[in-house]
Amino acid sequence: MASMRELKPESLYAVVDMGSNGIRFSISNLEAPTTRIMPTVFQDRAGISLYDAQFTTAGGLRGPIAAEVIEDVIIRLLRFKTTCEDFEVPAENIYVLATEATRTAPNSKEFIDTIKRRTGWDVRMLSKADEGRIGALGVASSFATVQGLVMDLGGGSTQLTWMVAKDGHVTTSPRGSISFPYGAAALTRRLQEARNKGSKAEKELIAEMKENFRNAYIDLEVPESLEKAATQQGGFDLYLSGGGFRGWGYLLMSQSSLNPYPVPIINGFEAKPVDFQDTFSIMQTASNSADQRIFRVSKRRASQVPAVALLVNVLTESLPVIRSVRFCQGGVREGFIFDMLEPEIRKQDPLLVATVPYARSSADAIYDLLQSSLPGSSSPMHSKHVPQSFSPSLLHAISNLLFVHASVPRETRPAAGLYSTTTGILASANSLAHRDRAIIALVLSERWPGDLAPAEEHFQKRLSQFVTADEAWWSQYLGRVASLIGDVYPAGRVAARSRICFSTKWEQTFKKKHGTTDCLCLQVKFHEETRQTITKEALLDTASIIEKCGKMKNWVKAEDRIRGEERRAGDYGVSIQVELHS
Incomplete structure (x- = not known):
């Protein structure tokens, strides 16, 4: 890989991903011959939840992003701007991306206007369709080939689609990604509300989720060739991306029969259904244990694991047979850059x-x-x-x-x-x-x-x-x-x-x-x-x-x-x- 002194500024691309659960900063080097794997030369994360920031009022009603939270975001953006200057990233190669939490915030326009005024950066607001498409490309960037169902779990929503990525070409459902209001933070909130009301409310939530996922699978128009391949190999491969799923993946690593698990990298980690049949109780134990520390599972992620476990359990019961779950590092940041690459570059191993x-x-x-x-x-x-x-x-x-x-x-x-x-x-x-x-x-x-x-x-x-x-x-x-x-x-x-x-x-x-x-x-x-x-x-x-x-x-x-x-x-x-x- 290129050393710091060898980096060519024109090959550097900086991306800010303002997600629901956190804000991620990265600088990637797209210089040949390693363009395909998009080497990261700098990365950082701010644990600012733009989703939770909208639910700080009494009664849990949604409100605007508070001024102090906006100030925190600006401070981190300005710090990253200094970093980009240190790396000499060209201004035209810097992108600030906003997803659902920003898109749906009551004071969304005020928020992005403040960013523009204080940093000089325009915020590219991703539509629901673009967010799903770019998230899917992030999955495609994570493997040499992809063939199966794909889900991206953010803080406010989760998207489902199917994908065939091979030889540099990526094909997904003509419907794009179908979005559900079951993000890690959003579902945690809904699950807690349902449990406060009693078991009937929780059962109704589960029934709602199952119906939505079953209908979505039909609407996605999964091609016959993909279904036939799934039948021959004993089920679909399910590719999971997003912070909520990655936290769950690290938890599965910690519960592996091969302990400690030898590869401390989430991308490429694979789990079989038998590995997570009892995940719900395991995750609940983890989230309720203040003393238990799990590698790469923060306290915030630990608090969301019961909701993520519920989501996965509902998925396995609602979708056709799943033979394996594969975890991806790639998300909006990686998908956005992967979208820039030529098919000849994408097809490289x-x-x-x-x-x-x-x-x-x-x-x-x-x-x-x-x-x-x-x-x-x-x-x-x-x-x-x-x-x-x-x-x-x-x-x-x-x-x-x-x-x-x-x-x-x-x-x-x-x-x-x-x-x-x-x-x-x-x-x-x-x-x-x-x-x-x-x-x-x-x-x-x-x-x-x-x-x-x-x-x-x-x-x-x-x-x-x-x-x-x-x-x-x-x-x-x-x-x-x-x-x-x-x-x-x-x-x-x-x-x-x-x-x-x-x-x-x-x-x-x-x-x-x-x-x-x-x-x-x-x-x-x-x-x-x-x-x-x-x-x-x-x-x-x-x-x-x-x-x-x-x-x-x-x-x-x-x-x-x-x-x-x-x-x-x-x-x-x-x-x-x-x-x-x-």
Whole structure:
């Protein structure tokens, strides 16, 4: 990523998102080649609820935004204006966006006029339709592809639509997003009022919500192709964005069976219905516990979790079958910037874009070596094969990163690789799936010889438990193959004539304790011109380390797995034989 001294002012875009629950400030760098992931070079948040500011009068009646609240907003805007000056953001690249809380405030015009007079900035008021469309684009910016239902939960309202985002093109319902008055703050207020009246009023609220969501699903005109895909895969994927949903997502993280959850990033976090079947009682416990602190769940968000839990429960009962819930970081800010990008930029794979700044000039040749070290077919006896998650995109990303930690002190390289995707160089890349982060980290921790400290070993184990057993084992194997590549190409430069090449074949071996089993033979062939400088003896130690991951005692053990669906699979691994042909 570009350093502060390398930032080009004309590539910087500042956005103020004046939402219902808070005001967010950000400066993004849209310079190539990382334009697609919209790197954030500055971000801040003011905990000013423009929604709550309108309900401060006795009796809970809505009123204008108070003068002291407006003054607080102005102070934060002026502070951000100074920040924009420090970053040299061009005036024409600064946008102040206002959503529902400002749009519907009784003194909306006075509020935005005051902002203009005091800051010189015009406020772009988003219509209900624009807010839904831009929020949906924020979801599209968060993943390489999107296919399913999309919801954005703000403070005053929530929007529902469907989306197919692929190859740079984003398609949503011709109706746009359907809006409901069930924002986190608004629904918290309504739920409390209903409970004060008794169980009948709460049931009536739930019945109202269910009817509205069922009618909305019909009105959205979900295409037959999307419904057919949902039927084939066991249900819709539901993509959730907005502060209220993100708070709920962090709460689900805290309740994960893999505790502590290893990826402290909300974007890409995925939950299955079984994970939140009892969410209502869990969230109520969290919101009622003054002593319990949950990562990234503020007291304000904690007070809203019963309402968010109710919303999710109603959704799962009202909409067609939901197979997974996926959380997004992208919202109005990200969607607004994503809307500026050309389709050719949008279609780029975020994983490749995030890693390309770290690629050596021979990254493609390194990719070819990694690819050729993996078998192209399943083993004959037990049908063991490379997981589908080891896609060309993932392998290219790993190739880009294989030498990024070469300048790190030798003893800390494995740890640097292990943390690279969560708190290291890829931590700020928001558009990556958690599974990709885990696999890359596991590969890079094996890529460099050396030991991990006990705390880092624990983190490595949790990442290994997060992915499937076969993903964990193949990550170990690929990382050790990468180490051998590093021995042959210490600078990561591959000449026109490669020093080595790989090939693989499946064989069957017999062991007294285990009988006949599959064995993957990795053949390493030396080019004739390099046999004098790269010898078999120089690679024997690394070859032995690769073979060790194939020893049954080093297989991924079933008893170490967390997820129930993996316990039934038993130990996983593949016997390995490395042949060095000089």
